[in-house]
Amino acid sequence: MSQAILPRRRAEEFRARNREGVPAEILAEASDIVERVRSGGEEALREYTTRFGDCLLGKPLYLTGAVLTSALEELPGDARTRLERIADRIRTFAQSQLAALTPVDNTVPGGRIGHRIDPVEGAGCYAPGGRHPLPSSVLMTALTARVAGVPSVWVASPNPAPITLAAAAVAGADGVLAAGGAHAIAALAFGVGPIPPSDVVVGPGNLYVTAAKQLLAGQIKIDMLAGPSELVVVADATADPAWVAADLLAQAEHDPDAVPILISIDAELPSWVEKEIERQLEDLPTADTARAALANGGVIVCETEEDACLACDDIAPEHLHLSVSNAESWPDRLHHYGALFIGWRAAEVFGDYGVGPNHVLPTGGTARARGGLSVMDFLRVRTWIQADSDLDPELIEDVAWFARQEGLEAHARAAEIRRGQS
Numbered sequence: 115m116s117q118a119i120l121p122r123r124r125a126e127e128f129r130a131r132n133r134e135g136v137p138a139e140i141l142a143e144a145s146d147i148v149e150r151v152r153s154g155g156e157e158a159l160r161e162y163t164t165r166f167g168d169c170l171l172g173k174p175l176y177l178t179g180a181v182l183t184s185a186l187e188e189l190p191g192d193a194r195t196r197l198e199r200i201a202d203r204i205r206t207f208a209q210s211q212l213a214a215l216t217p218v219d220n221t222v223p224g225g226r227i228g229h230r231i232d233p234v235e236g237a238g239c240y241a242p243g244g245r246h247p248l249p250s251s252v253l254m255t256a257l258t259a260r261v262a263g264v265p266s267v268w269v270a271s272p273n274p275a276p277i278t279l280a281a282a283a284v285a286g287a288d289g290v291l292a293a294g295g296a297h298a299i300a301a302l303a304f305g306v307g308p309i310p311p312s313d314v315v316v317g318p319g320n321l322y323v324t325a326a327k328q329l330l331a332g333q334i335k336i337d338m339l340a341g342p343s344e345l346v347v348v349a350d351a352t353a354d355p356a357w358v359a360a361d362l363l364a365q366a367e368h369d370p371d372a373v374p375i376l377i378s379i380d381a382e383l384p385s386w387v388e389k390e391i392e393r394q395l396e397d398l399p400t401a402d403t404a405r406a407a408l409a410n411g412g413v414i415v416c417e418t419e420e421d422a423c424l425a426c427d428d429i430a431p432e433h434l435h436l437s438v439s440n441a442e443s444w445p446d447r448l449h450h451y452g453a454l455f456i457g458w459r460a461a462e463v464f465g466d467y468g469v470g471p472n473h474v475l476p477t478g479g480t481a482r483a484r485g486g487l488s489v490m491d492f493l494r495v496r497t498w499i500q501a502d503s504d505l506d507p508e509l510i511e512d513v514a515w516f517a518r519q520e521g522l523e524a525h526a527r528a529a530e531i532r533r534g535q536s
Contacts, residue, residue, distance in 0.1 A: 119388050119405075120362075120376060123412035125428035128375070132430075132479030136325045136339070144296040144325035151300035156307050162297035168272035169292040176308055177279060178289035185279035193277070200468035201253050201284045207470030208261040212489045223506035229497045233263035234335070236310050237492055238302025239287070240317030241271040241278060243294060245369070245403075249281035254472050254487065255317045256285035262492035268309050270298040294319070299326035303334050314492055318343075318474060337491050341478040342371035342410070344432040345462055346451075348422050349387075351380040352439040357458060358383075359390035361435060362411070363404050364463050370406035375429065377414045377422050379438070384413045423447045430481040433462045452481045507533060 150158045163169040174181070186194060219228040239255035242248050252269055259267045269287045271278050272294030282290050291301060291309060299319075305311035315327060316337035327336045345365035349358050362374040378384050391408070395401045416422040423444070426434060430450035438444065441457040448454070452475030455462050466473050474487035510533050517525035 118413075119391055119408055120384060121409065121412040123375070123414050125414055125425040128373070128429045129479060135478075136321055136328060140321050141325045141329070144322050145329055147296040147322075148300040148326055148329055151297050151306070152304050155304075159293060159297055159301050159306050162295070163272075163293045166272070166295060166297075168294050168298070173292065175292055176289055177274065177282075177292060178308070182279050182283035182287070182290065185276045186283040189277065189280050194280070197249070197253075197277070197280060197284055200250075201257055201281075203468050203470045204253050204257050204472075205261055208258045208472075208489050212261060215490070215493070223509065224503050225499065225501040225505055227497070227499050229495050232494050232496065233259075233265070233492055234313035234494060235264070236266040236312045236314075237264045237268075238299070238309075238312035238315040239267065239269045240294075240298065240302070240315065240319050240323060241269055241274075242317075242319050242323075243271040243273055243275070243278065244320070247271075247275035247278045249275070249277045250467055250473065251317055252278055252281035252287070253285050253468065254474050256282060256287040258472060258487060258489055259314075259316075259492045260286045262489040264314075264492050266310050266312075268302060268312070270294065270302055272298070294323070296322040296326035299323055299330065303330050316474065316487055316491060335491070337474060337487050338476050338480060338484060339478070340474070340476075342373055343368045344373040344375070344429075344477055345435065346375045346377055346426060346429060346431040346433070347435045347437055348377045348426065348444075349379070349383055349437040350439060351383065353380075353383060353437040353458060355383065355386035355390045356394075358387045358437060359394055361437075361462060362387070362408070363391060363394055363398065364461075365433070366404035366407035366411070367398070367400035368403075368407070370403050371410060372407040373431075374407060374411040375414065375431070376412075377416060377425050379416050379419060379422050381415060384415065387413075419444075419447075426451065430479045432475045432477045432481065433465065435460070435462050450479075450482045452476045452486050501532075504534065505532065 169175050215231050217230050237259040241251040256267050256269050267287045268289055269282045270291040270293055274290050274292055279290055299315055302312045302315050314335040318340040324339050328339055347358055347361050365374040366372055414425050416425055426448055427450045432452040434451035435455040436444050437458040453465050472487045476484050510529050513529040514526035
């Protein structure tokens with residue numbers, strides 16, 4: 115009897131995987147690379163780009179201005195129109211997020227308190243470029259940074275394809291660094307050549323990219339530690355097996371390490387989905403990659419909707435697609451996911467390619483703690499206190515009292531010296 119293409123699993127298995135993190139040996143290698151770029155600057159960066167084949171001999175390491183514009187202008191057919199249309203959708207959604215954030219200005223007796231919202235000065239945006247170019251990640255990261263108001267935005271991608279450069283032009287990036295891996299992250303963080311140091315570094319990547327971001331997280335802001343991409347499709351007896359299979363394969367072809375999961379509330383559905391997967395694999399160019407990824411995922415069969423919700427929350431997946439008859443009633447019962455796709459028409463691939471919301475999302479169970487990339491990742495919320503006149507004596511007394519509870523007499527006196535002073 116042949117092995118099922120989607121192994122039978124339990125949600126607990128995926129939760130256990132989520133705790134594994136970056137292997138110690140890769141963290142150690144990445145640490146050496148990061149330190150070498152920190153101390154050696156451009157010389158070290160060029161050494162690594164040559165060693166890893168990120169930038170072909172004779173090709174420029176930094177691509178800016180006219181090069182990016184030329185790549186956009188030379189796109190074939192209607193590619194430019196489509197790229198700009200997708201960018202407009204991403205930009206509009208990011209602008210809506212920005213508009214939802216407002217400064218705060220409250221009064222207190224004798225003064226005012228509040229916060230202001232300002233962008234960081236520099237952002238580094240990573241776009242993978244290994245198996246396939248990912249211009250979509252350029253738009254999702256660099257364009258969002260620009261909407262947030264970041265003055266300096268640089269993209270890093272190994273051997274950037276013309277469409278990657280064109281996407282950088284559409285996003286308004288200052289330039290593209292033709293480098294990948296830990297050395298690219300270090301270059302973005304510390305600044306090399308024309309690239310200024312970045313306050314924030316974002317974007318998905320391989321284990322070396324993730325390791326470098328983890329190592330630098332105490333010195334710069336990062337978005338998240340992204341692992342292999344994940345999709346959970348929750349389906350019931352009303353779901354079309356062909357559509358479910360197509361959604362799982364779309365996730366599976368990303369990477370051999372991707373994790374496509376079916377949570378079925380119907381005992382018969384998995385067998386029909388597996389037949390459809392086999393049929394669709396027959397002429398899929400990325401079948402080998404997809405087959406490897408399918409083995410990482412699997413099927414979880416649940417008896418009730420409540421059990422399915424619990425399984426989803428246990429996994430806390432990057433993408434969660436509800437292919438069920440009453441999908442609109444589910445969101446309030448689900449608590450942990452990166453992005454939610456409600457109803458069988460709302461394919462996860464729409465999120466990948468620019469309906470609006472960002473596709474840089476938390477993986478490995480970290481959706482329990484944060485959502486996807488947004489303008490908020492490029493902003494600083496900073497508080498302020500203004501004393502227009504004498505502050506309330508009771509406030510001053512409370513501050514002094516609290517300071518003395520912690521044994522900090524100078525703090526107390528610094529508050530009390532302002533009592534009754536105009």
